[in-house]
Amino acid sequence: MPENSITAATPTAASAPQPVRAMRLGVAGPVGTGKSSLIATLCRRLAHQVSLAVVTNDIYTDEDARFLKSAGVLDPERIRPVETGACPHTAIRDDVTANLLAAEDLEADFAPLDLVVIESGGDNLTATFSPALVDAQLFVLDVAGGGDVVRKGGPGIARADLLVVNKTDLGPHVGVDVDRMVREGREARDGRPVVALSRHDEASVDMLVAWVLGTLATYRTGAHVAVDPGPMAPHxxxxxxxxxxxxxxxxxxxxxxxxxxxxxxxxxxx
Ligand SMILES: Nc1nc2c(ncn2[C@@H]2O[C@H](COP(=O)(O)OP(=O)(O)OP(=O)(O)O)[C@@H](O)[C@H]2O)c(=O)[nH]1
Incomplete structure (x- = not known):
């Protein structure tokens, strides 16, 4: 398994007021990189310690919500689909109204929630969440997409709060040097964290869970600042x-x- 160390965010004393709503965590990345599976893993590991809900985004269906509901990892009522009907980035960046309403409805229905995870529809390397919608965001790439993907750059790879290099177990099968991919990810991010993840590697899941809980702890102090990874490249x-x-x-x-x-x-x- 690849060398894997990320520093979970640690809470610091803050003069800022403590937030009154759940932290919203965005999960973005190209099609099929494992966003829904990652969220299922997070639900499985976190649902007994934090109060969770999930908003999924699909273009024409509620496929991702149905996948999560069938995984049996969370009360199905806590999983709400948003059908974007347009390019996925439109609903997470340009007009976030549908996603905001879904998150707020979940918060009202299951108060008090600690964490709302919002899954973007699978998009391309340019799509990131608006900080008006999420407090923190993951960008998910996968090893099967090719070792060079991380070198192609983009705002999610460079500046999302956490870059996830997913499906590391597939490295030997697709001829990708996972350690190199992770190293190049770190180089592209000026020290921002990267986690090499496989749902078959519990230690890597521990790293992801620790990062989420660390970020949530910082958020609760009021010290967490939502960062905009930046505008999309021309598309x-x-x-x-x-x-x-x-x-x-x-x-x-x-x-x-x-x-x-x-x-x-x-x-x-x-
Ligand atoms: N080998 C391996 N396969 C994985 C892993 N995580 C997810 N997958 C598989 O990757 C495929 C895509 O996973 P999804 O979770 O549906 O990916 P997604 O990013 O949500 O896909 P879209 O919503 O269509 O963009 C599925 O066949 C998963 O079973 C992993 O850690 N290792």
Whole structure:
């Protein structure tokens, strides 16, 4: 197993007021990197010690919510799906209303909650959560996606609160040097933490759980500061109403302001 050491955040005395709501933890990353499985693992390990709820995001279905409910790791009532109907990043960054409402509903229904985990729909390397929605966020890559993924960079890899290099057990089967991938992840992050994770490696799950609990402890003191990993890189939106079949745009000028995409097929280019 790869060399694996992360420092769990430690609470510090803070003059800031203590938060009155649950910490919201975002889990983002490309399609199939293991976000739902990671959340199932967290629920399995944490549900008996903290009061938890989960919001899932899928584009057209409630598949991830159904997967988590069927895993039997949490009271199904505590798992709510958001169907984004659009690029996943739209609902976690541009207009977070649906996710905020789902998180607030869960908090009202199961008060007091300690932690709401919000799973993004699988997206690409550019998608990160708005700090208006989550207090901390994980970015999940997987070894089966190739050892070079981590070198491709992006705001999630560079600046999410924790980078997870997942499915390390697959390294030998897909010819990926996991230690190197983790090392390059650390180099890309200026000392921000990286965890090498496999659901088959309990020690690595311990590291993840310790990081979540450490971050939650810091959050409760009021000392945790939500960080925006940064605007998305320019990206392409398919739009059948556009003469080129879509358009490239970026979010560099958003500065936290509301940002709308024209509906797909409308031919209106945001
Ligand atoms: N070998 C191995 N497989 C894993 C691990 N974690 C998840 N998987 C598998 O990876 C596949 C994708 O996992 P999911 O949890 O559905 O991934 P996801 O990121 O939620 O997928 P989307 O929601 O579609 O983006 C499934 O077949 C999982 O069983 C792991 O630690 N090791």
């Amino acid at each position: 392409f939106h398919a739009d059948e109403g556009h003469p080129d079949g879509g358009f490239v745009h970026d979010h560099a000028a958003d500065e936290g302001a509301a940002h709308q995409h024209a509906p797909a097929g409308s031919g209106r280019y945001a």
